[in-house]
Amino acid sequence: MRIAISLLLLFVAIIKCNAQSTSTIHYGVYVKNIMLEERAKEKSNRFTIDFYWWMRYKMPKDSSLMKEIENIEFVNGDNLENEIDERNFFYDSLTGEQKVYVTGHMKGDFVFYPNYHYYPLDKLVLPIIVESKNLVSERYQLVADTASYEKSAEHILGIADDIEIPSFTITGSRYQNGEKIYETNFGDLRFQTHLKYSRLNFEIILERKSVTFLLKILIPIILITLMAYLVFFVPAAQLEVAVGLTVTSLLSCIALQLTLSGEIPVTGYLIASDKIFYLSYFLITCAMIQTVYTFNLQKRKKERFADQLEVAARWIYPIIFIILVSFIIIKGTLSEP
Template sequence: MRNLVFYVALSVSMIVGKLFGATPIRLNVGIYVRSVSMNNKEQQAIIDLYYWYRFKMPEDTSDLSSYYNLEITNGDLLFNDIQEEKVIGDAYYVSGHMKGVFHFVADYENYPFDKQKLMIQFEHPTFEVGDIVLVPDQASYLKCKAHPDMWGLSKNLKADGLFIRKSEFVVGERVYETDFGDPNIEEPNSTYGNLTYFIYVSRDFLPYVLKFMLPLIIIVSLAYLVFYIPAESLDLAAGLTVTSLLAGIAFQWTVSDDLPEVGYLTCVDKIFYLSYVLIMLAMAQTVWTYHLEINGNKKLSDFLEIAGRWVFPLAFFGGSLYYMISSFYR
């Protein structure tokens, strides 16, 4: 809806511009993504793509590159090769191949069931919105009969451990409230048009779940054994719970090393903390049953042991499933 409003406003501004003799150049931008991979810790996406620009030939053709020399504002290019430049009718066409490291703002609260929004943002470094506007090359995508949610995505797209959900072009602008140190600029307030291409992805979560759940189940199982140890063997039970707790903490550090430091709990964190609480409760229950038995209350001690054998696994697997399912559907 915002794109529609922007296009309407853009069309109106171009009509007004024609009336007053100031028509901005319409730079059609198209991309075709070949591969995508994601660096979780650095919040970066490595994207390989083909691109093209097309615009109506201006009156001044002395420096055509100044019109299509766009800046990538959210990343660093590993390479950028212009492959073809030619005149098609009254338009100038440029195509190329680039690969870059593009930054994005990640949300790992539901990790490994998280959904991310990768982006590539094009912006003209010198021409303001009154001189040039960036728009997606709709004519090309419509000609290829591509679904609007898949514009710019190869059917053979290589996505390392990711599921591509959809893509989206967003036309916008950015205001710079500065003169950039140039004394010739009278008004320190310039507006530049940009075009942002979003790739919405979700993670292939099954390998991640197996990698952390299977070892964690083994660690928690060590603590679970205390419910089968005689109450008088308190030292053995304490050793099992302490060992499993330390192993769980060390394993969590290993798992979390794939992510940046964040100020919130991820789905994985919640499952680990659930495990710690259950391990400590198992230890507390063992101490309690020990004191009950030495004080002659063996009946209650046995009841707590049997109850723990059922409550402990139900709480662990039930809580883990709850966190995973709620994160998956969020």
């Protein structure tokens, strides 16, 4: 009798386990167009995108579940125009299962959080985040349908080759799977308070065309710092000339940064171009302090030490500038998106 009961319980457990087994939704996108407008005076963290999407899943025994399965939410989307183009049913000979194929077209604005730390050498990631709206991850998992791109002629996964974004180059794309845990059951007492939903991110990686931006910043800064560098060749006794050069250089550097501020994104942190400007401020100020100091050494009849200090500054000043600016540029170039 006990053996029979044990076998019955085991059978019920197996049925229950199979009933709750996780199914897979294969999902993919193909991007037709991207519009990204950067506005420096206001924080712009949106991009407009036009793309096709599709999904493929096993036909559920309860056909009413199809509506729940196809209810996919674009988590970071706004002002969306989404329509289903077609729905087909077919038999998958490889798995021996009846499958459902749904495809549609989406256009709208999507929110992203740009990382401008290395501007103008920055790389941006534009995400499309999809999530099952009603079905928890224990029941359905969103999986990237990468097999659909195997015969594609495009060199970047899921991106049309003719897309052009001003000031940027599309360098790659990637899918990332994940889960979103909600610390609530949204008032539905049938569930626990830690609900998990399957998420799939399709990320488009952009790299700024930085040469033009670097030239706009670096050439004027090099000329300004070179003008301040000339103070090390001015005799220590001619304080007025030396101070005039450094003050003019400092004011010119400040004016340049204010002029370029209209093209630089507004952020709450220091970006690479800010660091180059602040380095210039520091070096110009040091040149001014050194000029005043050597002038005082000259007045105290310490001409030899003043001359040695001038010669040392002629080497230290450009070496610091070149090393630190190169470090900032290389770090930005090698940064990961």
